[in-house]
Amino acid sequence: MAEAPTDTPWMIEADGLCKYYGDFAAAEAISLNVPVGQVCAFLGPNGAGKSTTMKMLTGYLSPNAGTAKIAGHDVHRDRINAAQRLGYLPENGPLYSEMTPHAFLNYVGQARMLSGDRLQARLEWVREQCSLGDVWGKAIGKLSRGYRQRVGMAQALLHDPDVLILDEPTSGLDPNQVHGVRELITTLGETKTVLLSTHILQEVHAVCSRVVMINEGRLVFDGPTDELGQQSDAMEQKFRELTVAA
Numbered sequence: 001m002a003e004a005p006t007d008t009p010w011m012i013e014a015d016g017l018c019k020y021y022g023d024f025a026a027a028e029a030i031s032l033n034v035p036v037g038q039v040c041a042f043l044g045p046n047g048a049g050k051s052t053t054m055k056m057l058t059g060y061l062s063p064n065a066g067t068a069k070i071a072g073h074d075v076h077r078d079r080i081n082a083a084q085r086l087g088y089l090p091e092n093g094p095l096y097s098e099m100t101p102h103a104f105l106n107y108v109g110q111a112r113m114l115s116g117d118r119l120q121a122r123l124e125w126v127r128e129q130c131s132l133g134d135v136w137g138k139a140i141g142k143l144s145r146g147y148r149q150r151v152g153m154a155q156a157l158l159h160d161p162d163v164l165i166l167d168e169p170t171s172g173l174d175p176n177q178v179h180g181v182r183e184l185i186t187t188l189g190e191t192k193t194v195l196l197s198t199h200i201l202q203e204v205h206a207v208c209s210r211v212v213m214i215n216e217g218r219l220v221f222d223g224p225t226d227e228l229g230q231q232s233d234a235m236e237q238k239f240r241e242l243t244v245a246a
């Protein structure tokens with residue numbers, strides 16, 4: 001049953017999220033709150049638990065313990081309202097290889113209850129913003145990794161959600177495309193709340209005001225980007241200190 005939305009300043013809330021695979025803790029006691037309009041980086045080495053946490057935040061994975069909310073809506077108990085406010089770019093998006101970006105995004109739009117002029121306007125907006133014009137009519141299965149990533153980004157943005165959870169949005173993109181996606185995220189961050197995972201520390205400086213870092217399933221840092229150092233070198237050093245196993 002749907003819950004009444006709470007009057008919360010937090011657009012993304014995690015409270016004590018845990019995920020176990022057998023005895024192995026992929027995520028343990030993850031709590032974090034992201035306020036309206038913040039662009040927050042989610043960092044950690046390979047296997048740290050970033051994707052696992054993001055899947056729990058978006059309701060795609062059930063936690064063993066803890067709760068997640070989007071714009072005050074519990075992602076399991078109030079799934080439809082949470083999903084309406086959320087755009088999610090998964091690590092390996094479920095893209096339908098035989099469909100064109102146009103057909104796929106049209107289908108996604110209808111599934112999200114968009115129709116008529118509003119759907120057409122949103123399709124045109126994502127085609128433009130995600131630079132998909134050249135491949136709009138080609139089969140997704142024949143697109144390069146970078147273009148597939150942009151189709152994934154387009155489906156996350158299509159319904160104009162307030163909250164974006166982006167798992168490695170610039171992975172697989174060439175430097176020009178990386179620049180374009182960073183600019184897009186910066187613009188989106190003026191009005192939306194964004195949590196993005198990345199391995200590229202320059203990206204964090206470029207677009208994020210806050211960093212949350214995870215290692216071996218546990219939070220090890222949560223603070224302003226500047227606290228990790230003004231330069232990428234300093235940030236890299238801090239990253240190693242916080243994430244190399246003791």
Ligand SMILES: Nc1ncnc2c1ncn2[C@@H]1O[C@H](COP(=O)(O)OP(=O)(O)OP(=O)(O)O)[C@@H](O)[C@H]1O
Pocket residue numbers: 021026044045046047048049050051052053
């Ligand atoms: N379905 C699963 N069954 C068993 N172990 C899993 C499963 N999914 C993830 N894991 C393990 O949980 C840990 C965290 O994985 P996760 O994908 O969340 O890490 P990550 O920080 O996103 O890594 P990367 O930066 O490499 O994408 C890893 O050790 C992974 O092998």
